[in-house]
Amino acid sequence: MENPSMKQYLKNSILLLILALGISDRANAANLQASISPSEGDVGTTFQLTLQVQGELNEEIEFPKVPGLTLLGTSHSSQISYINGRRTSSIAFIYSLKAEGPGDYTVPPIEAKINGSTQRSNATKFTVEKPSDHVKVKGSNLPGAFVQRNYSSRKPFVGEAVLRTTKLFFRIKVVEENRSISKTDHTRFFSDIDKEMGQETFSGQRFSVLSYNDVIVPGRSGTLNIPSDYVSIGIQLQSSRRSRGSFFGELFDDAFSQRTTKTLSTKEDSIEVQSLPSQGKPSKFSGLVGSFKTTADLSIRELKQGETATLTIEVEGRGLLDTMGALPLVFDENIKIYPDKPVNEEKVTKQQGIWSKRVYKFALVPNQAGELDLGTFELPVFNPDKESYEVLKADLGTLQVMAAPEVSKVVTPNSPERSGLDKTEVESLTRDFLVDIHRNFDIETQTGLNSTNRTWLYTIAGLAPFLFCLNLLMHGFLSRSGQPNAKQRRSSALRYFNLDKQNWEAKWLQTDLSTEAIESYYRIYKDFLGNKFNTNGSALTGREIERICDSLALSEDQKSNAKEIVKSMDQLAFSDGLFSAEQGLKLISKMDALISEIDRHVP
C-alpha cells in the first residue's frame, strides 16, 4: 500500500464504483414495466395489464386506445420504502381489459413522465381465442350447455324491426350468466326485453333454456353481417362435502361447491335486408316502416270564438316512430294553430318487436264564427307485413264556432295584463291544461295507512306466525301419537323403499347418474335400514351399517358388499373424485341386492 501508483489505482477504482452505483441507482429510480395476465383467454376473459412505475410520477398516465379492447376500469397500489435512508417509491397500475372479439392484441408501449424524464414501457401482447358454442359433459355425447341464435325474419325491409333471439340451452348447473353483444354497423339496436326462462327438448333430452330477446332495425339494404354474441356462464361443480338432513342444509349447499366460468359463442350469420320498393311510393312518404294506425280527437266540437280546442293526433303500432318529425297541419286561415311538443313512447316486446306511440297535440283557436271543416289527417307508411305502401287516415271533423261574448279587460294574478289576454281566454286555456276534478271514486279506498287499517294489518301480520306455531304444535302432537311402532316400520320397510325408489327413478333416471343421484339413493338405502332396525336411518354411520350387516346371518358376499358400499360412499363424500355412470350403476345394484337379502332375513 505504500506504492503511490497502487494508492492512485485504488482511489480511481473506488471513484468508479461510486459512479457506477450512482448510475445504476439513477437507472433503477425511473423505470416502467408492463405485464399482462393471463396471456391467453377467450372473449369473456378479463385481462389485467399491470404497469409497474418505479420513481416519482410527474403526470397522469394515459392508457393508449387499442381497437377492439375495452378498458373496464383502473386501480392502483403504491409502495414507499426507505433503504439505507434512501426513499424509493413504486406504483402499480392495474388496467382491466376486455376484448370485443377473438384475435391477437398488442398494447403499445405506455409513456409516463417519471422523475422529470419521459419513460416508455414495453409492449404487451395477448391472444383471445374464439370460444366454442357448447360445453361438453364427461361421458355424454350431448353437450351440457350450448347457444343458438335465430331471427324473426331473414329478409326484412330497411327500417323493419327484426326480433333476434339468442337461446342458452343448459342441463348442467348454471349459477350465473352474462351476455355481451357485438354491435352491427348501420343498425339500430334495442335490448329492453327481459330474458325468459323455460324448458325445451333437444335430441330427446330436456334442457333448461334462457332466451335473450332483442330487436335490430337495419338502416340500409344489402347483406347485413351480424357478428357473434358471447354468453359467459358460471358453472357450479358439486363438491363431495354436503351437509345433509338439516333444515337449512339444502339452502346452504352452494357454499360448499366449486365454480368455473366458460364463454360460449353464437355463430356469425347474416340477414338480407331488402330496400323499400319504389313502385307505389306516396309523394309525402317520410320513411316510416311498420304496421300503424292513427286516431284523431278534438276536446270540444262546439266553442265560442277565441276559445281553445285541443286536437290530439295519435299514431301507434308496430315499428319505429321516433324519426317522425313535426306534423305540418294546415287549416283554414281563421284557425290559429299552436303545436305542443310531441310525446313519443316506445316499448320493446317479444310479441311485437318495437311498439311505438307518438302523440301530437295542437291548441286550435278559431277567430271567426261558423262551421269550420278540419278535413282529414293523412300519413303515408310502408307496411312490411303487406309489403306495400298505405296511407293512414283520420277524419278530424268539424268545429262549430259561436260568436264571442263581450268581454272586459281584467287583471288576474297570472299576469294576463302583461300577456294582453282577456279573462275569458285565460280561463279557457287554464281549463284545458288543468285536468278536471275526480268525480267517481270510492272514498273508502285509496286511503293512507291510518289507525284503523294499521290495526287490521298489524293484527294479520301477528296472526301468521302465531298460526304457524300452532300448526307446529299440532303437527308435533299428531306425529307423536300417530307414529308407527317398530313392528309396523320393520314390516313396511321394503314397501317404503320401493316407493322412494320409484320417486328416485322419476327424478334421476332421465339424467346422467350424477354424484347427487347416488347420494340420494344411498339415503333411501339408509332409510330402509332405519325402518328395519327401528332407528333414525339418515343418522346411521358407515360403521353402524357394517355392524348391522355383521349381526345378520348374511352371506359373506353380501357382507363384503355392505362394506364396499360404505367405503365407496365415504370416498364419494370425502374425496373430490366423481363416479362414472358405470360405477354408480354397480353401486346401486349392490344396494338393491343387499336390501332384498336383509328383507329376507328380517321379514
Place this chain on the structure above:
Amino acid sequence: MYHKFYALFLGLFLCTSQVSASQGQLELAAQAYDKGDFYQSVKIYEELISEGLDNGHVFYNLGNAYYRLEEPGKAMAAYLAAKRLLPRNPDIKANLAYVHGQIKDKLEYQTESGFLNVIAFWQDSVTSKEIFEVFLFFWCLGFLLLGVFYWKRQLVLLKRSGLGMLGVAVITFSAFLISQNQDAVWGAVSANSAAVRSGPGELNTQVFELHRGAPIKITEEEKDWFLINLSDGKKGWIAKKQVSSYGFKNS
C-alpha cells in the same frame, strides 16, 4: 245476547250512514266546483279532511279548487298530499307539474339525492300502505308454505319457497320502515313571500326568502315554526301561518 246483535247492527248502520253522508258531501263539492263556487267547494273538502278523510282523490279535487281560487301555494300542498296517497295517478302528476311550472322558486317536490334516497328510489311511486300489503302477502304466504311443509316433508320446494317468501317479506318490511322514515311531510308556502330564518323565532336572522307555491319538506316543528328542508339542500325555520301542508303534522 239480543243486545249484542242490536249494538253490532247499530254500529254497522252508523258506519254506512257516515260513508253515504261523506259521499253526499263530495257530490255537493263537485256541484259547487262545476258552478264556479270554488269557495264552497274548498270549504266542503276541507271539512271532510278535518273529519279524518285521508283520500287521494279528495286532496286532488281540493288542489283544483284552490288553484281556481288563485291559491297556488295551497293547491300545491293539496296536490302533494294527494301524491302521497296516489303516487302513480297521472292527473295528479299533470296538475302538480302544471302548478309547479308557475311558481317563482325553482324547487323540486321530489326527494333529493342522498344515499338513503338512492336505495329508496321506489318511494315516489308506491305508498307505505302498498309496501306493507306486499310485506303482509309474502309474510303470510311464507308461513303458510312452511306450515304445509311440516305435513308434507317430501316437498322440499315448499320449504325453500317458504323461506324465500319470508326473506322477501323481511326485505319488504325494511322497505316499509325506510318508507315510514322517508314519508316526510311535504307542504308549500301559502303566503306571497315568506322569510326563512336560522331559528324558530322572529328575532333570528333571515337566511333566505321563499315565494308562494314553493314546495317544502317539513322535518320538525316547534311552537309556531316548522324546520324545513328544500330540494336544493337549504334548511331553515318558517312560520307555520305561512305554510300549507296536509300530513302527519298539519299547520
